Amino acid sequence: MNLFSFTLSTGKEGFYDITSMVNDAIQTTHTSRGICVIYTPHTTAAITINENADPDVQSDLIYALNKTYPDRPEFKHMEGNSAAHLKSSTIGCSETVIIDKGELLLGTWQGIYFCEFDGPRTRKFYVKIIKD
Amino acid sequence: MNLFSFTLSTGKEGFYDITSMVNDAIQTTHTSRGICVIYTPHTTAAITINENADPDVQSDLIYALNKTYPDRPEFKHMEGNSAAHLKSSTIGCSETVIIDKGELLLGTWQGIYFCEFDGPRTRKFYVKIIKD
Amino acid sequence: MNLFSFTLSTGKEGFYDITSMVNDAIQTTHTSRGICVIYTPHTTAAITINENADPDVQSDLIYALNKTYPDRPEFKHMEGNSAAHLKSSTIGCSETVIIDKGELLLGTWQGIYFCEFDGPRTRKFYVKIIKD
Numbered sequence: 001m002n003l004f005s006f007t008l009s010t011g012k013e014g015f016y017d018i019t020s021m022v023n024d025a026i027q028t029t030h031t032s033r034g035i036c037v038i039y040t041p042h043t044t045a046a047i048t049i050n051e052n053a054d055p056d057v058q059s060d061l062i063y064a065l066n067k068t069y070p071d072r073p074e075f076k077h078m079e080g081n082s083a084a085h086l087k088s089s090t091i092g093c094s095e096t097v098i099i100d101k102g103e104l105l106l107g108t109w110q111g112i113y114f115c116e117f118d119g120p121r122t123r124k125f126y127v128k129i130i131k132d
Numbered sequence: 133m134n135l136f137s138f139t140l141s142t143g144k145e146g147f148y149d150i151t152s153m154v155n156d157a158i159q160t161t162h163t164s165r166g167i168c169v170i171y172t173p174h175t176t177a178a179i180t181i182n183e184n185a186d187p188d189v190q191s192d193l194i195y196a197l198n199k200t201y202p203d204r205p206e207f208k209h210m211e212g213n214s215a216a217h218l219k220s221s222t223i224g225c226s227e228t229v230i231i232d233k234g235e236l237l238l239g240t241w242q243g244i245y246f247c248e249f250d251g252p253r254t255r256k257f258y259v260k261i262i263k264d
Numbered sequence: 265m266n267l268f269s270f271t272l273s274t275g276k277e278g279f280y281d282i283t284s285m286v287n288d289a290i291q292t293t294h295t296s297r298g299i300c301v302i303y304t305p306h307t308t309a310a311i312t313i314n315e316n317a318d319p320d321v322q323s324d325l326i327y328a329l330n331k332t333y334p335d336r337p338e339f340k341h342m343e344g345n346s347a348a349h350l351k352s353s354t355i356g357c358s359e360t361v362i363i364d365k366g367e368l369l370l371g372t373w374q375g376i377y378f379c380e381f382d383g384p385r386t387r388k389f390y391v392k393i394i395k396d
Contacts, residue, residue, distance in 0.1 A: 002264065003165070003232055033265070035301055035392060037167055037228050041239025043183045048353045051307045060339045060346035061353060068200060068332060075192045082192035089180045089193060093242075094228055096301050096358055098392045100267055105390060107305025110357075126237060128167060128230045130262060130394060132266065133297070134396065135364055169299055169360050173371025175315045200332060207324045214324035221312045221325060225374075226360055258369060260299060260362040262394060 002029055002129040010116035010123055015048075015058040018125065019112045022097070023104060025127040032102045033132040039094040040125040044084035044118035046091035047125065052111030065090075065117075084117035091115055099129070134161055134261040142248035142255055147180075147190040150257065151244045154229070155236060157259040164234045165264040171226040172257040176216035176250035178223035179257065184243030197222075197249075216249035223247055231261070266293055266393040274380035274387055279312075279322040282389065283376045286361070287368060289391040296366045297396040303358040304389040308348035308382035310355035311389065316375030329354075329381075348382035355379055363393070 004025040008016060022038055038047050051057040065087055075082040095112060098105040106112075114125055136157040140148060154170055170179050183189040197219055207214040227244060230237040238244075246257055268289040272280060286302055302311050315321040329351055339346040359376060362369040370376075378389055 001165070003230065003237075033267070035394060037230060039228075039230055039237070041237070041242060043181070043189075043239065043241050049307070049357050050349055050353050054341055054343075056340040056342070057307075057346060057349050060336075060341050061350055063338060064333065064336060064346065064350050067336070069196065072192075072196060072199070074195060076188040077186055077192050078188070079186075082189060082196065085182055085189050086193050086196050089182050090222055090354055092224060092227075092356060093181050095356075096228055096303075096360055098267065098301060098303055098390055105267075105303070105305070107307065109307050110305060126230055130167060130264070132394070135297070135362065135369075169362060171360075171362055171369070173369070173374060175313070175321075175371065175373050201328065204324075204328060204331070206327060208320040209318055209324050210320070211318075214321060214328065217314055217321050218325050218328050221314050222354055224356060224359075225313050228360055258362055262299060262396070 004127040006125050008114055008123045010119035010121055012119050013062055014116050015113040017111050018114050022112055022127050029129055031099050031129050031131050034099045034130050036097050036099055037094055037128045044081055044088055045123055046088050046093055046115040047095045048091050048113050048115055049095055049110050051109050053109055081118045087117045136259040138257050140246055140255045142251035142253055144251050145194055146248050147245040149243045150246050154244055154259050161261050163231050163261050163263050166231045166262050168229050168231055169226055169260045176213055176220055177255055178220050178225055178247040179227045180223050180245050180247055181227055181242050183241050185241055213250045219249045268391040270389050272378055272387045274383035274385055276383050277326055278380050279377040281375045282378050286376055286391050293393055295363050295393050295395050298363045298394050300361050300363055301358055301392045308345055308352055309387055310352050310357055310379040311359045312355050312377050312379055313359055313374050315373050317373055345382045351381045
């Protein structure tokens with residue numbers, strides 16, 4: 001099938017490193033070359049790729065996103081989470097990564113992150129593999 | 133060919149739900165599994181995926197994008213639409229969606245939107261299908 | 265292999281037009297139809313698609329990104345480049361473009377840009393082609 005579904009329990013907000021889960025999917029399918037789409041079906045979450053070494057990068061990103069996209073008194077959406085919807089569209093609900101020699105072709109400092117903007121919730125993401 | 137072109141008439145700014153048009157392309161090609169790229173060839177528009185239920189989400193997003201990316205007196209581009217160019221690069225000119233069981237694998241609350249940041253105009257977007 | 269690696273020398277910050285390099289990769293592989301992923305393995309850089317005509321658009325984008333995502337005294341990451349990491353996640357480290365009739369299916373005014381947010385550095389990006 002080349003399609004995998006993963007579940008995640010999140011806190012109020014945060015970046016969750018899902019790189020090893022994506023790698024597992026690639027190993028399972030014995031894919032040596034192709035691309036891979038990591039996709040979340042939620043509208044107040046996102047997928048991004050960023051530094052995997054210093055956890056301060058993730059907390060700085062969350063801090064700055066909250067400053068850049070604050071809750072605004074003019075928002076009309078009754079659920080009160082419009083800022084989370086905006087972060088989702090800004091960061092984006094998917095990433096596409098190249099697969100080469102049986103592995104994700106990530107940079108040395110790159111990790112794949114699930115971004116929670118309106119938790120805590122049980123969340124899902126998909127990994128779809130397209131082989132060469 | 134697995135490539136489709138759609139035309140849209142837009143207002144000054146707004147989010148336009150194009151989910152059913154993308155679904156039609158998938159039905160036409162009888163694709164059961166794969167991925168699908170939705171792409172707009174314009175530089176002051178974008179494609180995003182966000183909530184399809186409450187229209188207040190879309191108006192909140194437009195409101196907040198205008199606050200976050202205002203027109204600035206320092207902008208030099210003579211056409212006067214640099215803020216629209218910035219929104220286009222921030223939201224992005226394409227989305228990639230997984231196809232499974234003959235349908236887009238969207239979340240319950242997800243719709244695919246064409247975002248107009250500098251209308252009114254006649255706009256185009258493409259749907260390209262890659263089958264498994 | 266359908267996978268190409270390119271190197272780029274960047275300044276402090278800037279948008280670099282890489283469209284012709286991506287087109288060269290497509291010519292080399294004699295791809296008539298498919299998609300193409302342009303991906304950078306760095307966490308303080310990005311790939312975007314925007315106007316290729318007036319260079320003022322690129323300088324306006326850089327100006328506005330610096331205003332929107334300033335360096336903040338609250339940032340904890342010791343390298344001092346958290347703003348560049350945020351710009352990377354906002355613009356995104358890849359773009360997916362459709363290939364048709366042997367060429368990138370770009371809009372008239374669209375060019376593909378490598379975005380440097382924390383140079384000067386020697387940078388890399390990959391082009392991966394998926395044929396129909």
